[in-house]
Amino acid sequence: MSESSNGTAPRDCELEYFERNHYFHGKLMTPRDMEAQEAYHDGRLRMLARDVLGSGVVRGLAVEVEAVEGTSDITVTVSKGVALDCCGTPVVVEGGDGVEVSPVLAAEGDNDQYLYLKYDDCKRETVPVPGGGSGCGGECEYNRILEKFEIVAERVVDVDDPHRGPHVVEEVEFPKRSGVVDDDGQPKSSEEVNVELLRLARAYHETHRQPYTSCTDPHVYLCRITPTVAGETTTWSIVDDGLGQYVYSNELLYAAIARHAAAFDNPHETTLAARAGSSEREAFLHVRDGDDDEDDVRLTSAENQVEFEVTDASTLDLSVPGVKTNADNIATNTTDITNNTTNISENTTKIGENTTNITTNTENIENLTKRVSMLERYVLDKTLKYKISCFERAAEAFNGTFAQDVARKIVARAEAGIRGGVYRNTKENRDDRAFHVFVGKNREEETFEGLEVVEDDDIITVTENDHEITIDTDEYRERGDPGFDVDSEEGVLKGDFTLFDLELLFRDAVSEISDSRHDPPLEPSYEEALRELRDVLNDDEAEEVDVAVAQDLVCETVEWLRPTGEQRGFEFELDPEQVQTRIHETLVVSGFSSRPRGTTVRVRISRTGDNPLLVTGEGEVGRDSRWRVEFPVGDFERGTYEVRATDGAESQSKRLDVR
Known part of the structure; x- marks a missing residue:
């Protein structure tokens, strides 16, 4: 079975x-x-x-x-x-x-x-x-x-x-003869x-x-x-498609390296000889390779110039002054012909290698361009998802305010961008700059209702509880007029806003009712982050990923904005509160802390009654103010335990029943 x-x-x-x-x-x-x-x-x-x-x-x-x-x-x-x-x-x-x-x-x-x-x-x-x-x-x-x-x-x-x-190893440069012998031909x-x-x-x-x-x-x-x-x-x-995978054994690699690296003078085991032909301007080159295959190459000349065909059907010109029937003269020139033939062979090999390298480099560039484009799409997609997450938390933090309405419209605009695929911009359609246009140029009408709003020349004032929110419309007109439309009697504010305009509007909406819970204060501030995003949007040479990075910086500053006076405490929960004692399960203790990012949270678990068991663990407060500690359930016996957690400033205890 x-x-x-x-x-x-x-x-x-x-x-x-x-x-x-x-x-x-x-x-x-x-x-x-x-x-x-x-x-x-x-x-x-x-x-x-x-x-x-x-x-x-x-x-x-x-x-x-x-x-x-x-x-x-x-x-x-x-x-x-x-x-x-x-x-x-x-x-x-x-x-x-x-x-x-x-x-x-x-x-x-x-x-x-x-x-x-x-x-x-x-x-x-x-x-x-x-x-x-x-x-x-x-x-x-x-x-x-x-x-x-x-x-x-x-x-x-x-x-x-x-x-x-x-796995293709494209090229490895072997040591040359000069690497193992000196100028006198003696081994180093x-x-x-x-x-x-x-x-x-x-x-x-x-x-x-x-x-x-x-x-x-x-x-x-x-x-x-x-x-x-x-x-x-x-x-x-x-x-046979040539795609098979094979392990290159040590025996194979060592044999290949040793044979090639040691054959400095004649790695292809060829010999060359010359002999006279039947006429005054005729000679033969006799070539033999390592397989004992023999071939004669006929050299003829009418004007001290010799041509012969090679394997790729092209021709190679050799200058041979006065080819004679005298075999002794031909033998005297044999060394020069051998050297020239060797150089020609080496140069031909290098030309072939260079051609291969050019082809390979072209393919590598195409593959690299493709991968860069994929990475860029990934970054743009993640930027929009990060924006949704940040402004959803901001809308929750500023519940019941004008800032909440603006944050929700930013979230809706980012979700529409994901559905519309604006992050699918690649190097091939670089001129489209879809993400750049989506953030800074596309305008859609947005309506805010239920406001106490007054317009005076270029200044719009929104009164909210004890705070007055001031909107300077001149700043919005720097990149095109959104066309603010104010109805004081109905309490309505309208306009054709870009996504960047909405982020400016959110800044105005929280300017009098927010502070940063980051200790020390987060730099650069939300205002500085918006200024950097504006500069990127105004730069015609900026890449799409530059816009994404600037957008991420805006979101990071938004994460730490909270209404003035809001108190964020310390709390945690057990997941699950009652667990079974199985070896591979874990007890998760997680929670929330108002302390700065990186603060250590310590968790202590002790058993009530006789023979207490004490287990401790540590976690860190993350960027989203959350922390998490895991314990193997196999470390616990059945019984009742006290779970106590602290971030150094506050602490909290809960009861845990292990069955």
């Missing part, structure tokens, strides 16, 4: 600190301790495999595919072998057993399938739990976990995903040669070392298969 674990990896792929057991005499070893020790060794081995060896096929794993008659399913047979996925997990295949896979086929279009090998495991061998009754008539548990594999078929493949294709000392090897390693890491990335869906790419339909019969064939 067995139970599949749905193909999940044995551990996650995040890079974390390693934690192992501390053993001492009399320590009670629980399943949690055993699992911690297993995770310690497993995590270290997978980290070395992932970050030293790489991912892909290590050995074997040849693929055969056969259609299942009468269905759209296929049977995939993978030969014996082993692979490493991007988590560093070894995936072992015993071989011989066919795995039935159900491809997802489209009604029309390309139905090629990309096959992946993926780690899977299953629980097996049930045994009775001690104290759970006799045999499996009572409580039972699985005794073993079998590590096996599954085959996954997908219709598309992302070749840009570093975990779904081959081992210390001097090691400097060259260090340079080789440094050049590789400076070019190819990338920021650490996590692998969220480990697969090992095997091959691509394509269907051929003839009547009611479907056959599948394997396509």
Whole structure:
């Protein structure tokens, strides 16, 4: 009897600190301790495999595919072998057993399938739990976990995903001859040669070392298969698309480096000889490569100029003054011809390498531009979501005021921007500047009602309780006239406002009724943040992300605005208040504090009655004035506990019943 674990990896792929057991005499070893020790060794081995060896096929794993008659399913047979996925997990295949896979086929279009090998495991061998009754008539548990594999078929493949294709090392500069021999051709000392090897390693890491990335869906790419339909019969064939993943073993790498780096004079093992032709202006170059293939290149000249064809059908001109039938003269010039041919070969190789580099660099620039555009869209999207969060809290803080009405309209405008996709601006449609226009140019009519409002020339005064809110309309006209319309009798204020205008209006609405709860005062202030945003909006050369950064600064200052005199205290809650004593559950203690960001909150849990248990934990007050501390429920026995939390200025206690 067995139970599949749905193909999940044995551990996650995040890079974390390693934690192992501390053993001492009399320590009670629980399943949690055993699992911690297993995770310690497993995590270290997978980290070395992932970050030293790489991912892909290590050995074997040849693929055969056969259609299942009468269905759209296929049977995939993978030969014996082993692979490493991007988590560093070894995936072992015993071989011989066919795995039935159900491809997802489209009604029309390309139905090629990309096959992946993926780690899977299953629980097996049930045994009775001690104290759970006799045999499996009572409580039972699985005794073993079998590590096996599954085959996954997908219709598309992302070749840009570093975990779904081959790791390509574009170019590494090997040490030149001058790095290992001196000017007299004598070998340098081992210390001097090691400097060259260090340079080789440094050049590789400076070019190819990338920021650490996590692998969220480990697969090992095997091959691509394509269907051929003839009547009611479907056959599948394997396509060599060059995307296979392979682990570059040390044996392979060392052999390649040693062979190439040691062959300084003639790495391609070619020989060259010259001999006379049958006429006064004819000669032959005799070339032999490492495979003993022999070719003669005919050189002829009418005007002291020789032409011969090369493999790419272009021509190369060689200046050969006075080619004669005298074999001795040709032999005398053999050394020069050999040197020139070597230089030509080297230059041709470099031209090919440069062409490859240009192509690669162009692709890299395109990929970088694409990724920058994606990052820019992400930043713009997050800016709008941050604005919604900040001004929703501001609307709640200034409940029942004109400032609340303005804050709600800012939230509605930001939500409309997300629905309209203004954050989808990319480098390709740079001229659109949709986000820039959305913040500073698009005007929509907004109406505020129920106000005590008076207009006097360019000044609009809104009276609210004991405060007078002053709106200087001249400031709004600097970037276009919103067209303020005041109806004092009805208590209505209208206008065609941009999002930036609404943020100015919010500043005016809170100018007399707010203060900052940030200690020390948050700099720059809301006024300075608006000034910076105005400068960016007026700059025609500013990027969309510049507008987003300035908007974020406005939101940060809004977060700390509260009505004057509002008292923010200290409180916390237990989630859940009553918990079961299960090993993997946690007790969450979280709350709110008026102390500055970064203030330490200490939580102490003690058991009431005899033999009290004391557990402590610490958290920090975050930017949103929230804090959080977690405790493993497995540390507690059944009983009643007192949970006491303090931020240094205030404290609070609650009762916790553990059952």
